[in-house]
Amino acid sequence: MARPKIENDLPKAKINAYSLKKAWQLFSYGKNHRWKFYIGLLFLLLTSGTALAFPKLIGLLVDCAKNKDLVQANYLSLMLVGILILQSVFSFFRLSLFINFTENTLANIRLALYSNLIKLPMTFFSQKRVGELNSRLSSDIAQIQDTLTTTIAEFLRQFILIIGGVVFLAVISIKLTLMMLSIVPLVAVAAVIFGRFIRKYSKKTQDTIAESQVIVEETLQGISNVKAFANEWYEIARYSAKIKEIVKIAIKGGQYRGYFASFIILCLFGSIVAVVWFGVTLIISGDMKDVGQLISFVLYSIFVGASFGGIAELYAQIQKAIGATERVFELLDEQPENINSIQKQQTQKLKGEVEFKNVAFSYPSRKEIQVLDNVSFSAGFGQKVALVGPSGAGKSTISSLLLRFYDIDSGEILIDGKNIFDYELEDLRGNMSIVPQDVILFGGSIRENIAYGKPDATEEEIFLAAKQANALNFINGFPEKFETLVGERGIKLSGGQRQRIAIARALLKNPAILILDEATSSLDSESEKLVQEALEILMEGRTSIIIAHRLSTIRKADKILVLDKGTIIEEGTHNELLEIENGLYKNLSSLQFSNS
Incomplete structure (x- = not known):
């Protein structure tokens, strides 16, 4: 009661x-x-x-x-x-x-x-x-x-x-x-x-x-x-x-x-x-x-x-x-992150090559649980690297470590051959964008939410980003167009519309490294098609880390990493992983495609 x-x-x-x-x-x-x-x-x-x-x-x-x-x-x-x-x-x-x-x-x-x-x-x-x-x-x-x-x-x-x-x-x-x-x-x-x-x-x-x-x-x-x-x-x-x-x-x-x-x-x-x-x-x-x-x-x-x-x-x-x-x-008195007191006009542009070397990590609040154990992989410039595996395997943790939300216990994370802890936070995060599964928008207008990726963006840049994100049609369908208020946490928009606003935001930022955290897993078929098309445009010419449950969305990935209990147990392309007898990826794939 x-x-x-x-x-x-x-x-x-x-x-x-x-x-x-x-x-x-x-x-x-x-x-x-x-x-x-x-x-x-x-x-x-x-x-x-x-x-x-x-x-x-x-x-x-x-x-x-x-x-x-x-x-x-x-x-x-x-x-x-x-x-x-x-x-x-x-x-x-x-x-x-x-x-x-x-x-x-x-x-x-x-x-x-x-x-x-x-x-x-x-x-x-x-x-x-x-x-x-x-x-x-x-x-x-x-x-x-x-x-x-x-x-x-x-x-x-x-x-x-x-x-x-x-x-x-x-x-x-x-x-x-x-x-x-x-x-x-x-x-x-x-x-x-x-x-x-x-x-x-x-x-x-x-x-x-x-x-x-x-x-x-x-x-x-x-x-x-x-x-x-x-x-x-x-x-x-x-x-x-x-x-x-x-x-x-x-x-x-x-x-x-x-x-x-x-x-x-x-x-x-x-x-x-x-x-x-x-x-x-x-x-x-x-x-x-x-x-x-x-x-x-x-x-x-x-x-x-x-x-x-x-x-x-x-x-x-x-x-x-x-x-x-x-x-x-x-x-x-809490110690803040080392962020410059004055907003930088220009962030250092990175190429976007990512490498994890023997990375181990446990969350500070759960030290006894090893979330990542000796994880090593690399993602070259322009490559699409997908992370798959059961819930709790450590997929989202990898994206959090890449954004330096947490400090690793051991190992190294390199970007363009340089340790991420040697970069200023503004330069590091300024070169990354994330499109999460559950997009939270701020309670302003559609224009303000897209421009969040680049506050000084011009009208033309915002318009182009919305067009490339397949968002222009639904935005123009509103009487107030770009000035439409999205409501608290974006409640006035559908899930697919919120995702496309998030993609437009990421496009406007033009990151070197893109993180897609199950960006289409909660959408209906029609919305997923529109969002997937926008994601394909977004991933062009940049390093993409894709966290996915729906394996159909990562068939064209350059590399697929299969995680289980914080360890990479399989690595390869979609076709290569299907050839592994009794492999986890093959089992997940047969389960999903047999039910679809």
Whole structure:
């Protein structure tokens, strides 16, 4: 049965010297925008300072009633209005500067992260899930964004209010301050913990509701099965049981919310009453001067209590942000492939002679499994070399090694007599094209997907490549022709159409070495004929490595290599291999052609 996906909160990191050092690296990406953060901090201090002056002035204003001093009352009221205006101005600049700094910093981090990510070797991607990497670019960056924009500023503001508030409280009355500190912060923290527990319980209710929705969705999607098995009453009973569970959890949650409301009324407001009562006793005994001081004290107490309550949640958010920062820097610290930082205008043109010498290879994630064992073969300029054999024999691995997606364990791979590790990656891969079995197009136009093989191609070159790939007829059949959007992963095109776009892309690149990885195995007969014709044009005048399951497509190959368990066990032309008695190629051939 399908279960609802429950999103977990981002994990928190322990705050220590190492994690803080990592977090501080974020600011290096602010570059010439860091001054905005520092000025934002200055406005933060000014905002906190004006906030701390507010209770003091309110107390003095109340005392004006006792002294019947209207001039002083007017003066203090104007000062309070001025403070409010200053706070508004300071808050505007604080937020504007922090947001400006954050957005520019995150833009640099996103670009650096994506640039490093896309340059990482295939060994990295073979061990990571796409969803996890997407999370780094979305959830983790969003967490950092919230923290840099508001959380750090709010945490510092609350911290200043606590320290400043306690200092002002102590100045007014040490006795009352000690009494307040023994009650209000504890009650505020308890309220936060209680509130967090209630939120978790509410989430449990929502998760149970989601589970009930899954039952409804499953039942309606499979309604034909429900009817066929006459299981209506079974499904009603299943849904009813889940509804009863929801009611039970929701009622329990309602009780907890009731307890919380009672707690707030009794403890939080009770603690304020206790502070006021003790303050009144101090005024009566002469330890406190007047009511104005008591009003100021109560307001400072509220500031301190609220800040104590809020700072715990803010600290948790900062922990999450530091955790997110560490995960982002894990990717930034990954060693990329040696790719030039600036796009090369011209790649070195190769002839395309390929030679494997005693190559052995195991995938880094499965070292115990020998994928290729002592593989040796050569492909001369313009030759068509086919690789056949059962699944898992190592055919696709050879193409991956040729593209230098992985490093070999031993042996040598030579191109034009030179070790492939002596070539720059751009030169090596710039001279190769691959047409895979499952073509994935990018979600732009047909023109953009063909031009991916040569981004600076002219209109004439793109048109010619499409024509040679047998793609022009179906492209012109669309109302928008070359501007037709292919949809996500090319979903709007058929398999044969996607293959011909991939062939046009390869033609435009004009590679010295062509890799065809079962390029026609999943096509219908008509599409296969059109694609095969386009492939024949594509293979002319270049070295071709053809990985095939359908042996009919490689009869004209100059050389056929038969692989089994990572070793070449047979080698020759189609006719030569058919003469090997009990040979694997002959057996595969008789199986395929007898069934066709």
